Amino acid sequence: MHKFSQFDLKLNIGRLPLIYSLGDLTSIREIFTPEDEDVGRTQLPILPPTSGIISLNDEEIEGYLVETSSPLMFTIREFLQGLDSLMEWKQQSGDRQHSDVAENFAALRRDCMNRLGARLVDVIKQERRLGLYNLFWLTISKYLIGLLDRVIAHRTGKQTKRKLEMLPLITQTFLDAIQQVKRYLQKEDAQQRHYSRYIDEMMLSHLGAAFNYEFSRSVITDQIHVMFPQLSRTNLMECAQQVFQQGNEKYHLGYDDFVNIYSGIRTYIDKRLRSKDPMFCEMAANVMKIPSRNVLNIPVEAILFHPGVISIFAEEIRQLPVKSPTRKKLLFKSSMPQLGDLFAEGTWEFALADYLNFAKDLRRSEIITTLRNRLAFFTPSHQSSSHASSAAESAATGIADRISYRFEKGRIIQDLRNVTLIFLDLRGFTELSAGDITDQVLKQYLYKFFDPVVNIINHFNGVIKTYAGDGILASFGNSKYHVLQAIRASIEVKKFFTLLKNEHKIPFTGMGIGIHTGLVEETYFFSDLESPNLNTVIGLSANLVGRLSSGKTEKKIQIEPHSLKELRDYLEAHDPALSAGSGALAIFEDRLQHVVQAIQSQKNQTASEQAEYQKLSVKVLSGVLNNHGIALSNDTFAHLHAIQQLHEQQVAGTVHYTFFDSVLQEELVLIKAGDATFKGLKGKFPVWGIYAHSEFA
Incomplete structure (x- = not known):
């Protein structure tokens, strides 16, 4: 979730742009921690790390592109229509007679549970501790909101009441679908244990032992984000008016009672903040786990609806004087009634409990709606975008460069895309390992080189995929110019290595960097039941980029x-x-x-x-690549040529391609080294060397 946070200069923290809670990772973890569990041991709710750019209100933001599932939407719509008809039939018949309406609804409910369950099984099997489970329920929630409004649109003036009537059955249907999936997976687990009794449960291993189910449970059970999908500072009372209605089984308060409690709490907190009450600020800061100086800078709503703060000051709030009571004065025991006197004897605690439950739902719902707004639906075109398409075709259509998610049978993460990989290989590592140098000293040399190299790669938007002793595999793919970013990072890494080598700070004899652009497949492995997955890439592209870093000349x-x-x-x-x-x-x-x-x-x-x-530094002699610099594949050269104007020059009978890079502020030179052959790979591979122009001075 941190990828969606923004840095708040006033509070000096990264936070989601929220009103009713602080929005930093610590408070989000606390909000979605079950009451009987330790916050410190609770995992932050996770969403998939792989996202892209989507459009929201004519603004481009980071989010998730989700393919619309027509079968799933159809099934949910049929279920909602059946439920609406059932509610209408019950009101008319008084639930006293058997009807085809009830039988039809039961069949639609089963169909809905079965389709949801089938999709959820696929989600869990492909989860790999990525957050697909949470993304799935956010998607279902977004479907539900749009479809529910359409189904009850004809009930003019009664939509809110009908939603409140339908929500408990919708919630129970979704929860039953989850239980159905658990039973199915338990049978599969039992079958797997025929092979080994040490195999863990699928949900336990795929989601992780520390997985936070509270987020998805809130998506399914909380009311506010369904009743009022767009929360803001200005529409709070409108939201409360929809929720605190007669017939809502979740709350016993009426809207007028809520207004009285809210107004009293607001008056109390505003007074403390205006006076900069040190005791109040210190107590609120301790509860909210922030510096006391920040209490005056956070949105007042974050304090108004913080259950911990309200609980601590509950007695003072109950004793607040009420000047304009809305309840009958017969309840008052004095000429200056207190807030608690507005409620019948012994009911203040229940009224406050409803306010606190509303606050919890409100805080969770605001986070849910904020993240749900990061989902953009699209309808796939009928043009082929199969995995068999060539890298060039994918690059031309842009299909492989748009990461999306598809909650239908088969592959969920559509992340087969064009990226640029670099593989960095240090020379002399094996000899050093077998020599007189100790492992401790060799480790420090690796740290001295690799730690700054990671900074360089990250600066150019690269992601480390694998460490391999003396090598690093990194991927660049989040922008149109990933080829240029990979080249820039490689040039800077080479400069850094040369400086360390010239100053005798590292003992490695040389370094080769391979760069290749092509389609990759993301893979995710587990190390234990709790740790996040270990992510890397596989495929021909990953294989080829490693060969391009080769510095060994085969001797015939x-x-x-x-x-x-x-x-x-x-x-x-x-x-x-x-x-x-x-x-x-x-x-x-x-x-x-x-x-x-x-x-x-x-x-x-x-x-x-x-x-x-x-x-x-990059040569191909008799088909054998000897790379002590930076070698590019022909695919990378072609992608570079497509986005960057190259100038062709004849130098000593050899064609040089040059361009000035505005980021590095340096002219770069590309020279074809020749056609290399690699063991285990068919055909010849044209290889290019890339150099800073200063290397030829």
Whole structure:
């Protein structure tokens, strides 16, 4: 949730832009901690870490793109229509006779539970501790609000009452669907334990032992975010008027009683804040876990509806004098009645409990609506966007670059997309590990280099995917210019390595960086039952970028002339048929001579190539890549060419492509190194080297 927070300069904290609670991660954790559990051990409600840019009120914000599920929406709409008909039938018949309406509703309810359950099973199986479970219920909640308004739109003037009548049955249906899923998964767990008795429950392992179910439970059971989907500072009383209605089983207070309590509490708190009451500020700060100086800077509503603060000052609030009571004066025991006197004897505590329950629902609902507004629905086009599409096609259509979620059968996270990967490989690590250097000293060298490198990668919006001893795999993919960002990061990492190496701060002999742009598949692994997942990427792109960082030149076996003579002498000594004058030996000697000449020609050509490329840190000799700099795949070069104008130059018979990077304020040069072959991969791979122009000075 921290990705949606904004830094508040007044409070000096990152927080969601909320009114009725502080909105920082600590308060959100507290709000969604069950009353009988320890806040310190409760996990913050999680949502998927992978999001994108969506449009909200003509503004582009970070959020989740969710594909509209027509079957799911149809099923929920049918269920709501059946429920509305059932409510109407009960009012007309008094629930005294059997009807087809009730049977029809029961069938629709089963269908709704079954479809929800089937989707929820898929969600849990693909959860991987990502927050898909919470995102699913936010999606269902958004469906519900839109569909419910349509279903009861014809009940002019009675929509609010009908919603309050329907919500308990809707809530119970959703909760029953969850229980149905749990029973189904328990059967699957029992089957899995035939293979090993040590296999954990699926929900436990996939969601994590510390998963916070309170958020999804609130999405399902709380009223305010359904009754009043858009909360603000100005519409609080309108919201309360909808909730505190006769017939709402959740509250016993009437709207007038709520207004009396709210007005009394507001008067009390406003007075304390205006006078800057040090005792009040200190007590409120302790309860809200903020510095006391911040009490005067937070929205007053965050104090008005903080259950802990109201509970502490409940007795003082009860004794507040009331000048304009709305209740009958017969209840008053003095000429200056107190707030508690507005209620029948022994009912003040129940009235205050209703206010506190409303406050809890309000605070949770504000967070739910804020996050639900980060969901944008879209209807998929009929054009193919299959995973088999080429990287170029995906880049051209933009489909693979838009991460989305789909709560239908099959793959949920549609995150197969074009990214640029870099793999950084240090040279000499293996030799150092096997040498005299201790592991402790080697570790400190790695820290000295890797820690700043992570800062560089993060600065250019890269994400570390894997550490591999002496290597780092990082991904760049959250912007149109991810290729440029990866190149910039690589150039800066190379500069940093060179500085450390020249100052003898690290013992590594060299470094190679590979850069490749293509489609990747995200994977998520578990280390135990509680820790977050371990995220990395797999696929051809991840495989290829590692090969591009290679610095090892494969040496082919070459037969020297003296070895040929030794072979000839050996054959004569061991096979009398091969005498000096025999034709067989002459043919053999002639073929050997051709081999010698071919080898010599190859050596001469290699020497010439090495002289030509001796200044370049990325070379391809006889198909073998030797990278001691930064090597780009042809796909990366093509993507770069598509977004950046390159200038072509002829330098000593070689084509150089150059461009000036406005971020690094430096001219960069691309030179084709040749076509490399990699073991285990079919075909040849064109490889480019990229250099800062200053390297040729």
